[in-house]
Amino acid sequence: MKFDTAYSLSLDDKLSIYDVRDLNFDETAAYDSDKDSFLCPNDTCRAAFETGNALSTFNAKNVNYLRTPHFKNKTTTRHIDGCRYASTHKTATGENDDEREENFPSEFVLTRRTYERKTPATGTEGQVPQGPAKTPLNRTDSSVSSSDTTPDKTSVFAHPVECYVSNIDDKDKLKAMPLKIGDHTATYWAFFKKIEYLQDNKGLIYWGKIKEIKDYTSSFRIDFEKKVWLDKKPYSVNVYLSKKLIENYRKRQAFLEQIKAAVDSERPLYCFFYGVTPELKQVPSKKNPEQTFGVFSANIENLDHLIIRETPGVE
Structure with missing residues (x-):
């Protein structure tokens, strides 16, 4: 038992x-x-x-x-x-x-x-x-x-995420179970929002399959596979984890062990996060800094509210 x-x-x-x-x-x-x-x-x-x-x-x-x-x-x-x-x-x-x-x-x-x-x-x-x-x-x-x-x-954060992930094939249960975060109350099904639909509502738990994790040695950027469509155009989505955020994290060693393994992993991985909503930003082009391109991006503010993990059964 x-x-x-x-x-x-x-x-x-x-x-x-x-x-x-x-x-x-x-x-x-x-x-x-x-x-x-x-x-x-x-x-x-x-x-x-x-x-x-x-x-x-x-x-x-x-x-x-x-x-x-x-x-x-x-x-x-x-x-x-x-x-x-x-x-x-x-x-x-x-x-x-x-x-x-x-x-x-x-x-x-x-x-x-x-x-x-x-x-x-x-x-x-x-x-x-x-x-x-x-x-x-x-x-x-x-x-x-x-x-x-x-x-x-x-x-x-791992507790509600595990509840969602391990029951992801039981939509009726997820729609029946209530969850409150701050002043917002909804069901587990409503609170977990796929990254490509992040425009539907703010203040949710966003998640999606990771396309790539950029390792900048002391900071990281997580790029998602799915894109957000706005005005009939697709935009990439990413979240950024700053050096200061990681250095001050109380679980720094465990986090670095996990994310560095994820960078090299060939297995499908997913990222779940809460507390920030990626917004459309104009980013300078590397090839031509005078030009910009649009991307939905956010700086993670609390690593306690971010998880990188496998999600069996989601496909």
Whole structure:
């Protein structure tokens, strides 16, 4: 059985698997999921066992992944009767059901969640106490931590993107699932807009197949395959990632590893981003600087809101 949320022993709070991935790559946080212990998010169930009754993670540390990351039970993990996280079937690896993300957050919070490492109190015999949870971690979003269910909110862009990508063949589900970003509420289907239709509405999550990634050593430009048509003319679309943006990014090393691999990749890759809408600009021609040509372009403002990844099943 796979699930999205677990209790982190080292952080003394419930985290989604996307929170864990975010922390693993964050160079400003001294965190390694391999050194943490993840326990059942059900408070009553967790309190019934010692802290060694842990879960495992799938795709928590891979910079690139093709299959949905999640927590899962180990063969030795036990749950109390009636716990919703008890495995309903026995599998050796638990990887037969990890192709779709079923835990859709209803809100993407634009302010990043922050974490404060704490030493959790323990009861007798190394058990986590069954009493009320302590004051939750310092955070800037209001994601749910008191419940054992998957939080309705997330500040990790990869979570709503994975929901969309892994269910891209189920239009009815995407049209039924609500998503709020800022003051705008729509369905997942409406919020994700193909790059060639970016003129339809601003403030959406734009995405498209990458034609080429220009590596300028300290900066990058992502060119999309599809063009935007305006006044019966096709215009190229790109987004620019500046040197300053990359140098100041808290996950700089992981990002550079990912994008440099993408530059040389021969596999079809897609880019998803939020926060900017490419606008028509006049760019000087390299051959003749006195001449200009039109291109839809935007400077990415937040790398937390940009993802480059494979998208199985989109073709």
